[in-house]
Each structure stands twice: as C-alpha cells, then as structure tokens.
Amino acid sequence: MIDSHAHVGFKQFDEDRDEVMIRAKKAGVTGWIEVGTDVEQSRRAVAMAEKHENVWATVGLHPTDIEGLDEAAWLELERLAQHKKVAAIGEVGFDLYRGGDLDEQKLVLEKFMELANRYDLPVIWHMRSSDEVDVNEVLIEYLSELYESERPRGVMHTFSGNMEQARKYLDLGLYLGFSGVVTFKNAGELIDIVREVPLDKILIETDCPFLAPEPHRGQRNEPAYVKLVAEKIAELRGVGLKEVDQAITSNTEQFFGIKTYGV
Numbered sequence: 001m002i003d004s005h006a007h008v009g010f011k012q013f014d015e016d017r018d019e020v021m022i023r024a025k026k027a028g029v030t031g032w033i034e035v036g037t038d039v040e041q042s043r044r045a046v047a048m049a050e051k052h053e054n055v056w057a058t059v060g061l062h063p064t065d066i067e068g069l070d071e072a073a074w075l076e077l078e079r080l081a082q083h084k085k086v087a088a089i090g091e092v093g094f095d096l097y098r099g100g101d102l103d104e105q106k107l108v109l110e111k112f113m114e115l116a117n118r119y120d121l122p123v124i125w126h127m128r129s130s131d132e133v134d135v136n137e138v139l140i141e142y143l144s145e146l147y148e149s150e151r152p153r154g155v156m157h158t159f160s161g162n163m164e165q166a167r168k169y170l171d172l173g174l175y176l177g178f179s180g181v182v183t184f185k186n187a188g189e190l191i192d193i194v195r196e197v198p199l200d201k202i203l204i205e206t207d208c209p210f211l212a213p214e215p216h217r218g219q220r221n222e223p224a225y226v227k228l229v230a231e232k233i234a235e236l237r238g239v240g241l242k243e244v245d246q247a248i249t250s251n252t253e254q255f256f257g258i259k260t261y262g263v
C-alpha cells in the first residue's frame, strides 16, 4: 500500500518523524509520495526521498503560495525537478477559497505544466473552489482546449468535484485521488463517485498532517492511516481489501513510474 500524497516534511512531524515511518510500515504502508508545496518543502521532499528507498518526492508550488515565485525560486524548482527520485510535479492548481487571482494562478500553472511535459512527469492537481467560482469547471475547460500532447498525465488530489466532473476528468485521462474525506459522514456524492470510478483510475492518499480519516478525524493524520481509506473504498465497492490494495498499489507504481521494495 502506498500513500500517494503526504507531507511528512511539515513541522507537525518534527518531534516523531521516525516513529511515523515505523508505524506506516507496521500498517502495511510500504511507501509514500512526499509532496512539495513550495521551494523549501520541495527541497525537503527530495532530501527525504534520497534518504529513504520507498519515499519519492514531488516538486511544486501550492497555488496559495505563488507570491514567492521569483526567478531564483523558479530556477531552484527546475533544478530539483530533474532529481531521479522526483516522481511528479505538484501540488499545483487553483485555490480561490481564501481569495487569490485565477489569472495569476493560471500563469504559474502553465509554467509547471511545461516543466512536467519537459521531464515527462505526471501532475498532482490541487483544486479548491470559492463560493463563486468552481475551479474544477475552469480546469476541465482549460485542459479540454489543449492538444493531447500538451496535456500531462495527472491525478486530482483529494478529488472533491461532482459526478459529472469526475467523468470528465476520467475522459481527459486523469486519475482521481481519494483521501480520508471518503470516511466522513458528510461525504455525500463522493460515496457514489468512489463506487463508480474504475479501480484502475484510483489512487489513495492521506494528505497528512491534514484530513485524518475516521475514527481519527480532527487529529493529526499520518501515512499509516491510508489503510483506513483503502478499507473504506473496499467496503463501498463490496470487494476485499486485498483486491483493492493490489490494484491501487499497481496503479500508483505505474502512474509515478516507481517500484516499492520489501513489500
């Protein structure tokens, strides 16, 4: 089992990072993707991936952090993206939840998409709408207008759109990432989406330290808990955990072009 989206480099893990790794292994979580959100976290992700066989890094800039993107920062991100244990570009995308300028975010996004295409890396998409603008609609329209050769592979991290948007993303060749949100009592339409999406298009993730699944909701999340997400997906689809685990682990390895060892 692989957690496809974790932030173990965040300060919330400064006190017990090693124990978190041990607990993940004990839970059967053999590895994870350490996701960069800015220059510093991308650098930390690469360092973590260098140190641990079953950790891979991504290089990205969270859409709420694009203000710091000057020339020096971009050069550093470009440099990091070429590291052999970098498995994706991201997280990048649109986030208007607390304000933000969509046009500015789009300009930055285009730079990262060009980077992903240049090094043949998939993109981890972060999408968070405001009350006024549904950013999933914006992205679907944008990606639909591109030539297929311009459109990188990608996963919608913690997918939070509706059924129609899920189908459109699948048509665009994207994967959907499900997190602890699927275990929440107010998951709503997401439950139907989890049941319908082809198993070979699903990735699982924690987004730790955020979004802890039930029964840990509200507490700090960690990679070990991705097992609870897998269990919920198995339950919702009426299949065994083993089947879900094997399929999703294989998806994850293919998607990122990685191979976990010592499973």
Ligand SMILES: [Zn+2]
Binding pocket: 005, 007, 035, 091, 207
């Ligand atoms: Zn994240």
